[in-house]
Structure formats: structure tokens, C-alpha cells
Amino acid sequence: MTGEVCSGPDGMVERISKIAVEGLCHPDAGSLLHAYIACLSIPDLCLAITKTLAAPSKLRLALRRRLLRLLGDGNLQHHDRQHLHDLIERSRAAGQDNPAVRPVVEALLSAAFEFLPPPQQQSIIEAWIDRGTRGAAARWLKAVTQVPALFDEKVVMAYFRSTDDERAAKRLASQASSAFLTEILSELADRCEEGWIVSRAAMRADAVAEAVWPIIRSKHPATYLYLCARLRRRISEADALELVMTCPNSIMNQTRGLAIWAVGQMGMIRVLDEVVARGEELHRRDVEEFQRFPG
Template sequence: MVSGDDLSLEGKLERISACATAAPGDEFQRNLMHAYASCLTATEAAAAAIATLGAAGKVRAPILTRLGRIGQDGSNQEELDVLAQRICSLTRSDLPGRKTRSRAEALLSRLYPHLSQEVRSLVLERWRGSGTRDGRRRWLSALTADCDLFDLQAVLECWRETRDAGAAQVLAYSGEQDLLTEILPELVASRCKGWVVSRAALDARVVSEAVWTTIRKEWPATFAYLCAKTGRQLDEDEAIAIVLEAGRLDVSSRGLAIWAIGRLGMWRTLDKLGTMAPDILAADLARLGIVLED
């Protein structure tokens, strides 16, 4: 019997791979697979993560689980830093194929919370400078969750350069009143998601009438929601028009408009909408090419 100390990393990976192949139909082999992986030292697990970038997912899974446990332990940050730096140094020729490159970036994302601040900064620079949508997404996700390195100005610059929807969301949820007051017209002009616009509008110090007008035109349900949240009054005709327009633009947003009318205490308008329900349903079906027979 060969002891673990006498086995090469290749030999250990062969055992993990053999168990992984049998694991889907064999609980005992699955347990062995994870037990073998748990024997890997931090240095071995890091090397295994690189060596198996092109391996089947079922082989990589226990190794990634082991790396996660090592990261949570917190006592092997240096080894994880070395692994992250190694990944950052890999070139396209080192990572043949889109799948392998995607796995390398996913591994960096998994490692990110457990890295030193210096190496986290290096990884962020890599993603930010990648020029790819995936890199930007990973950069934004990691940066937003990083209390030490979070930089709202960098997010603002990213959004102004790319009009990235994720960056707009971060700005709306993390921006202070003065910043949101400044960029709200830009968010509206860029046709962001209605819920992003509403969040920014609620936290802005002031909303101009020009912005109100654009919101009313582009996002009628969002307009109604903002009226309900801020106490801006609607008359009955406009409230009904908003419900009808919201349904034509996006049926799923109609409920928000109706809720807002209720929140404004417009009982009579709700009653009137109730009597209009059959006609509204018929119009919805007609837009789908469905005609109800009498």
C-alpha cells in the first residue's frame, strides 16, 4: 500500500478521477472522492486546480470544494495568492479554448474573497482591463462586494464608458444623494431598467420636471410607483391611461401600476378598472393574435 506522502500529485488526481467517474451511481465512491480531495494540502490543491482546468467538471468539483474550504480556513492565504497570480500570468496559449479560459476566470472569482488586498487589486485590474463583457461583470461583482477596494467613482466611469446595466444598478443602490441627483438625467436618457430609475429617483435630492416627464413617457408603471412613494398625485384619467399604457409596453408591469393606484387611495379608480377588466383582457389577447368568440 502506497502512503499519501509517497504519491505524486498526478497519482492523487488519478484516484480522485477514478472515484469521480464512479461517483454518480455510487455514494461510497463519492465519499471517497471528497475524502481524497480533503487530503490535498493547500499547495497541492492549488496545483491541482491549474492541472485540471481542462478536465471534466466532475473531476474538478471536489478540488474546487477543497480550495473553498482552504480559503474559509484563512490560514493559507499565501498559497492562494500564489495561485491567483499564476492564473493572472497565464496567456491564451497556456489556456487553449474558450472553455478553459472561462474556467480560469471562474477560478479567480472563487478565490477572490480569500486573497490578500494586494492580489485582489491585481485581479480587479485584470478584469477591468480585459475589455470583455465577462471581465467587466466579474470586476463589478467582486468590486461591489469588496469593502476595502470598493470605488464608486470607478463604477461611474465604467457606466459612462459602457452603459453597463450592472454598473447602473450599483450606482442606483450605492450612490449618495448628490451623485444620484447629478446622474439621474443620464440614467433616464440611457433607458435603464425602470426599477433602477425608480431607486435612483427615490434617493436623489431632487427630480426635475423634465425627468418626471421622461419617466412618465418611457416607464408609465415606474412613474405611478414613484407617485405612490413620493405622494405625487394622479387624477383618475391619467391613472387609467397609465395602466393601459403599461399593459401595452410590458404586461408584467401593469400590476405595479395598479398597486400604485391602490397605494394612492384611489378606490373609485380601482372600481372603474375592475369594470374594464374584460376589455383589457381582450386587448391583451388581441395583441397576441387571439380573438375570443362571443
């Protein structure tokens, strides 16, 4: 062996930085980087992450991946989890004091969130909600997916009403209670652009009120047909054909396929035959719609 062995976190971080930042001229530099990081104890790893919040991404991400791998294994002792708690609190403080590292801190909090103790999770998610930005919203919406106990359907709906952010609508469609979905379904149908969100919410709701069906039909014709097929709602062949012919099959909105699938599920052979017969008309509509898109 050559050279003096560096002990302590500073010495190890120096070695790791030499590879990740300065660049080590060695055929196995990548493997050596991760091997050196694996030698760090949990306290030293947490300290190294704290010290490198402003470092180049290659070093930061390598350290974070090691931390997440250890957390995912689930074998951390209580004192190691205390080091993780302290790392998160130090990082949050650093993000508040130094806006330059705040995005790095936010990414770390989001990546480690599901492994944190509940009180710390609650504190972080409240801070994200209070911040009120779309970036922060993306993080807390992801967090409530990972930790369903933190999901508050009323808070998410209030955010959706104020922003029309469909990420919130997706969470509601997937996680809100069936009774709450019944209550808000008309708003989702009216304000969402993506029909699958409406269909998921409708399928999970206790019921779809009669007043909601016309909204779905007007805003999301393919979704309307899909729900008629799934929920066995009666629809005439003439109405089904009209809706199929209304649905586009463009790059930006390919919903006609779903409408045709729904017609097939309802056994409407004559409607399918009519769709076949009107193929040229549908092709012409598709071409015209495509030509309307810029570029």
C-alpha cells in the same frame, strides 16, 4: 488495508483523478472523491488546482469547492494564505499563456475573489476593466458587490454610457452615492429598460429633479406611479388612470400590476373602479399584444 499508500500531492491527485475522470466502480465513489480531496493540505490543494486547470470539470469543480469551503471557514493561517496568493498568480499566468484554460482561470478568480488580499483584488479588477469585454465586466461588477470598497461609481457609469449594459446600472442603483444618483438619474431613466432599476436609483437619490419626472413618466409609467406613491408626489386621478391603462400585462412586460398597486397605495378608489369597469378592454389589449409575439 490493500495497496500501497500514495504520498505527496501527485499520488493524491492520481487517486482523485481516477475517481473523477476515469470513473471508479464503487457505490460510494462520490463520497470517496470529496473525502480524498479533504485529505489534501492547503499547499497540496493549491498545487492540485494549478495542475488540473485543463482537466474535466468534475475534477476542477470538486477541488475548487473544497478550496472555497476552507476559505469560507476563515481559519487559514498566514502561510496558507500565501499559498492561495501564489495559486492565483500561477493561474493568471497560465491563463495568459494558454487561451484554452483562460475561462477556467477567470471562473476561479471570480469564485475566490472576495477572499484575496486587497492588492491582488485591485490588480485583478483592473485587468478585468482593461479587458473591456462583457464577460470581464460581469466579473468585476460581481466583484465590487462582494468588496464594496472597490466600487468606483464614475468607472461604472462610464462603462454604462459606452455599453448600455444594465448590469452596470443595477450596481449604480444599489451602490452609488445619493449625490451621484441625483446627477445621473435622468440618464438611467432614459436608457434603462427595467423600471425597478430606475425606482431603486430614485429612492436612493438625494432628490428627483423636476426635469427627470417627465422622462420616467414617458419611459416607465408603472415606475412613475410607484414613485408618486412612495415619494408622495401629487398626481391627478385622470393622469393615474391614463398611466394604468398604458401599462401592459404581457409575458414580456408585466407592469400593470405594479401600477394598480401604486394607485391603491394612493387611495384612488375611483381609479380602481374604472380599471375594473374597463376589464374587457384591458383583456383585449393583452391578447393583441400576446399575439404580436412570434412563436
